[in-house]
Amino acid sequence: xxxxxxxxxxxxxxxxxxxxxxxxxxxxxxxxKAWKAAHPGALAxxxxxxxxxxxxxxxxxxxxxxxxxxxxxxxxxKGDACFQSYICHFPRSVIELGLSGRLxxxxxxxxxxxxxxxRNLSGIxxxxxxxxxxxxxxxxxxxxxxxGGRFYRRLLDExxxxxxxLSGREPSAETLWASIAAYDENRRAxxxxxxxxxxxxxxxRASEAYLVLRAGMQLDVHEHTELVRSxxxxxxxxxxxxxxDARVVLCGAFCEQPPLGLIRTLERAGCEVVDDDYMxxxxxxxxxxxxxxxxxxxxxxxxxxxxxxxxxxYVPDGTAKxxxxxxxxxxxxxxxxxxAAPSFCDPALLDRPxxxxxxxxxxxxxxALKYAENTGQMQPIREQAGTFADAIKLWGDV
Amino acid sequence: MTITSGIDVGSSAVKAIVLQTxxxxxxxxxxxxxxxxxxxxxxxxSACYGAALAQAGCTRQDVAYVATTGEAENVEFRTGHFYSMxxxxxxxxxxxxxxxxxxxxxxxxxxVIRMDERGxxxxxxxxxxxxxxxxxxxxxxxxxxxxxxxxxxxLSRQADRxxxxxxxxxxxxxxxxxxxxxxxxxxxxxxxxIHLSMADRLVKLVRAARCSGTLVITGxxxxxxxxxxxxxxxxxxxxxxxxxxTHEDSPLAGALGAAIFGEVRKRKLERLASLAxxx
Numbered sequence: 001x002x003x004x005x006x007x008x009x010x011x012x013x014x015x016x017x018x019x020x021x022x023x024x025x026x027x028x029x030x031x032x033k034a035w036k037a038a039h040p041g042a043l044a045x046x047x048x049x050x051x052x053x054x055x056x057x058x059x060x061x062x063x064x065x066x067x068x069x070x071x072x073x074x075x076x077x078k079g080d081a082c083f084q085s086y087i088c089h090f091p092r093s094v095i096e097l098g099l100s101g102r103l104x105x106x107x108x109x110x111x112x113x114x115x116x117x118x119r120n121l122s123g124i125x126x127x128x129x130x131x132x133x134x135x136x137x138x139x140x141x142x143x144x145x146x147x148g149g150r151f152y153r154r155l156l157d158e159x160x161x162x163x164x165x166l167s168g169r170e171p172s173a174e175t176l177w178a179s180i181a182a183y184d185e186n187r188r189a190x191x192x193x194x195x196x197x198x199x200x201x202x203x204x205r206a207s208e209a210y211l212v213l214r215a216g217m218q219l220d221v222h223e224h225t226e227l228v229r230s231x232x233x234x235x236x237x238x239x240x241x242x243x244x245d246a247r248v249v250l251c252g253a254f255c256e257q258p259p260l261g262l263i264r265t266l267e268r269a270g271c272e273v274v275d276d277d278y279m280x281x282x283x284x285x286x287x288x289x290x291x292x293x294x295x296x297x298x299x300x301x302x303x304x305x306x307x308x309x310x311x312x313x314y315v316p317d318g319t320a321k322x323x324x325x326x327x328x329x330x331x332x333x334x335x336x337x338x339x340a341a342p343s344f345c346d347p348a349l350l351d352r353p354x355x356x357x358x359x360x361x362x363x364x365x366x367x368a369l370k371y372a373e374n375t376g377q378m379q380p381i382r383e384q385a386g387t388f389a390d391a392i393k394l395w396g397d398v
Numbered sequence: 399m400t401i402t403s404g405i406d407v408g409s410s411a412v413k414a415i416v417l418q419t420x421x422x423x424x425x426x427x428x429x430x431x432x433x434x435x436x437x438x439x440x441x442x443x444s445a446c447y448g449a450a451l452a453q454a455g456c457t458r459q460d461v462a463y464v465a466t467t468g469e470a471e472n473v474e475f476r477t478g479h480f481y482s483m484x485x486x487x488x489x490x491x492x493x494x495x496x497x498x499x500x501x502x503x504x505x506x507x508x509x510v511i512r513m514d515e516r517g518x519x520x521x522x523x524x525x526x527x528x529x530x531x532x533x534x535x536x537x538x539x540x541x542x543x544x545x546x547x548x549x550x551x552x553l554s555r556q557a558d559r560x561x562x563x564x565x566x567x568x569x570x571x572x573x574x575x576x577x578x579x580x581x582x583x584x585x586x587x588x589x590x591x592i593h594l595s596m597a598d599r600l601v602k603l604v605r606a607a608r609c610s611g612t613l614v615i616t617g618x619x620x621x622x623x624x625x626x627x628x629x630x631x632x633x634x635x636x637x638x639x640x641x642x643x644t645h646e647d648s649p650l651a652g653a654l655g656a657a658i659f660g661e662v663r664k665r666k667l668e669r670l671a672s673l674a675x676x677x
Binding site: 386 | 483
């Protein structure tokens, strides 16, 4: 039974979700344009998955904008001319967005070293938009502070100085610490949302959480933190009842995003996704452990010590591969893993057998599927996820 | 003693079962089938479930687990949801314990499910997006011919020279039927032709799923004696090692399987809770 107070909270949650869905569907980046109009002269810098230090962009007075492709909303024509047919869908749609003028509001782009395709995309981008700032960010794969740390510290410094020069700001440690604090606060809010999903998943559907997080790709960090907190307050108070669904962790979607329809299909099939690797940039570092000294050192140290684990990150000790996945399963009390990787995603698909072997060793049920950001036919996925959920619920141990 | 319920939302009807379980003994206390007929789905679900509860002499509070299946993921009062293939397998096994395969023929799809002695799905084959192997197609044909669904079977069995349907496409087959009517083909011969055409597609699924032994038909078309006869004819003609059977509760197999699995899941959740408390 809902009281007037819970009805208000329910309405609040719906209004927030409606706004987030609007942002999700808006390929024209209206929110970014509005931000630029409200901050005359300020720059918006796009970035691709998996991780970029958004604090650096923010401290340089820029709006960091996550570019996650066009999903199922855009027909790819020009993008197909740039990439072979055996390459994933994501770079095609990024190029299509760029060449169709939909990313004109961005004053620059950062391409982190996720895979070879993203590196090639950065080259094609530089050729296509020669006048614009474009940076391939070679985040280190060596996690020794004396080697990878030194290299990364220099990379961060260079990026910081270049962006400050571009936006006409003086680099300042104080400003950078303020940006770090803003993103720490954002990571705290995001973590709370994930905690709520783990503890009471029926309060927030996976697709709802996704939309709220996705809004963080376009909104200013303070605005997004406030939005997440408002959403948390609304959903904690709205009426909801527990449903007996299978708790699963989704793994493999760290770069090209699954269409919203796929996330909703998993929900309808009885899978409660209690942890995932969507938009890892939002929680890649956790909270920075220290707040004094040189802020670039702090960002670099945090990257070396707390980086999330994903297929684009090299794990030198083969025996440690999959440890984080098992931890995620245990922490979220998940009953299985859905390996969902984009078609032709080399990192995710090459990682998969190793992670599956770890799951087998640990007695964790798993299933695997592939998607593209524009996948429209959900029936086979619904069947697979539905039968997987039933197998967990009915035929699993206990 | 545990009371659970199963609600199967199909594309043309909602089916509900109220089940009492005591140890290995199960008894259906109430059952109901309500056609959707363009009405608000939530209202039909509520009415159908209410009718089954009334027949069982129970209230919603008496039910320990409300298990849904089919297109019922959005039934808000559900305890849990099971995929329809899983529930049809278990329901079919409950109705015919010797069965090791189920042929589920609903309004939109036909599918064959091979299972083990616990009702666990081993393999399945399904008709593709084309609706010509389905109840909706048959209902459309009946409407053209002015024949109700209940009359189709008896009329089909009166056929002496079934007319062959040239297309497996539902749309083109409907055109075929219009041509047959204008050529003066009798209604029984048209219907038998349609039944044979549908049976042909379904028997191919049975073969592809490598079924043998007893196969129970479930879903809304399980009661269509014309289709049943056509299936038997083709199974015999193609010498498949399959014995077809049906049951008066076959259209409710999904709801029944859901109710049974609801009870299984309830026990499992209790075990998990006690393990968690112990640790």
